[in-house]
């Protein structure tokens with residue numbers, strides 16, 4: 144998205160004293176990176192009038208028909224939004240489309256509307272009070288509570304947001320209050336709102352505004368996810384935004400740091416312009432790199448794959464030039480409330496991802512429910528699980544699946560069927576022993592036989608069944624495991640955590656969490672050597688692979704396949720294209736002798752510049 148050049152922007156507003164207003168900085172949460180200099184455009188929304196909850200309707204039938212009319216009008220509005228979607232870039236469409244489907248369901252024969260009707264009948268409420276009361280009750284039921292994990296709390300908060308959004312739409316339609324429109328605001332400015340709702344994001348044409356700011360909002364709510372999909376530089380949760388700026392004020396927005404500079408002085412403007420020029424250069428470089436191979440200067444090729452967490456990432460994976468998916472974390476499929484996804488539902492998702500990769504490899508990792516999350520969820524669904532038993536050292540990953548093999552069987556069946564759509568491998572998480580692999584392979588082959596009996600034509604050689612090496616036990620016995628696994632992939636995130644006994648999720652002691660610790664490096668080296676000796680494919684799929692400074696070391700150790708978050712691919716590729724095999728080899732010899740991760744980090748810095756990416760693994 145083009146940002147407005149500072150030289151084209153109006154001069155800074157003068158205060159009544161004739162002096163240029165003081166520069167100030169507001170702080171928020173950077174959601175979409177990008178530096179923008181432009182005047183701000185404030186978009187206010189008329190608040191809903193106070194609903195008089197004590198009012199009683201004269202005629203119940205009349206309230207029913209008002210509610211039906213408001214629901215019908217809301218459905219038409221959502222249909223219009225859907226129509227607008229066609230003009231959005233492909234990256235944004237999928238995310239927003241999914242949300243609009245949720246809204247459509249809520250405006251159909253939903254619990255919300257049925258509940259509101261019951262309240263009108265039994266509580267003799269007006270349609271407004273019924274909608275408000277029912278949506279509040281449902282939001283309270285669905286809302287986050289302290290026993291939930293952070294991720295569950297975020298999902299629950301999003302659900303609450305959906306109830307509020309539909310209630311707000313119904314109430315605006317019931318009271319005849321108009322909606323906020325962005326279509327007549329000046330173009331090229333920085334849109335600033337008190338609150339940005341997902342439906343608002345659907346209304347924003349990504350080329351209309353240079354950036355988007357909101358005073359409230361989180362990093363993972365629907366609106367943030369959609370802003371990311373649209374790739375508009377954005378900062379949410381900007382404290383003091385609506386009181387701190389006036390329409391037309393000149394701003395610098397930094398979507399990475401979340402800093403909003405109001406009335407920037409000459410120095411701040413010059414710095415921002417320089418940063419914008421650097422960003423533009425980096426964008427051009429990345430566009431150019433996408434088409435170039437990841438080759439060492441002496442010509443040897445390295446394969447760069449993407450880690451995928453959500454199907455919506457597919458376009459980004461392609462844009463960044465990934466040569467396949469090295470780690471498809473299938474957990475997203477199991478996050479929906481209610482029953483676990485059945486074979487058909489899983490098959491549909493895997494098949495569309497595999498087909499969408501056009502024959503490029505896709506490695507699907509079976510469910511890696513970690514810590515308490517999965518254990519609690521399964522207990523709710525009536526699975527028999529021992530008390531306690533969760534946590535990072537408890538029933539997680541493969542152990543959980545082997546304790547409940549029917550979950551694994553369903554997932555294997557769905558993956559095997561989807562393998563007919565392209566090039567699939569299957570990966571097992573959190574392996575610690577040969578027996579676990581053997582047990583899984585037995586199940587895998589049994590499921591394949593069952594499918595064939597059902598008439599499903601599977602290839603004679605089943606898709607490769609490989610393992611993640613992410614426990615110290617697996618790394619230390621890699622020479623044994625490799626005889627039972629078709630490929631190995633090192634998960635440095637967990638391997639670092641378990642080796643160093645430092646939690647990967649807490650910032651406390653984060654300086655101790657480093658894949659450059661000799662304990663972790665030796666385990667990586669042992670694993671790679673075992674795989675190379677057994678002539679088995681070996682890759683790295685933890686965060687460490689996304690660190691361009693680590694590329695030389697990993698290549699020196701013998702790794703030729705790295706899987707990472709899609710946006711890191713061009714940066715790692717750039718680093719690889721500047722390396723020679725001799726340099727990488729010399730570096731790994733030196734690195735394995737070093738005891739201090741910080742000193743090793745400094746050494747890697749000299750071997751390859753960071754390319755602007757910082758990871759927690761360093």
Ligand code: PEP
Nearest residue numbers: 613634635636637684685
């Ligand atoms: C890892 O542990 O390095 C890994 C890639 O798996 P996850 O991050 O999904 O635990």
Ligand code: MG
Nearest residue numbers: 613634636637
């Ligand atoms: Mg892991």
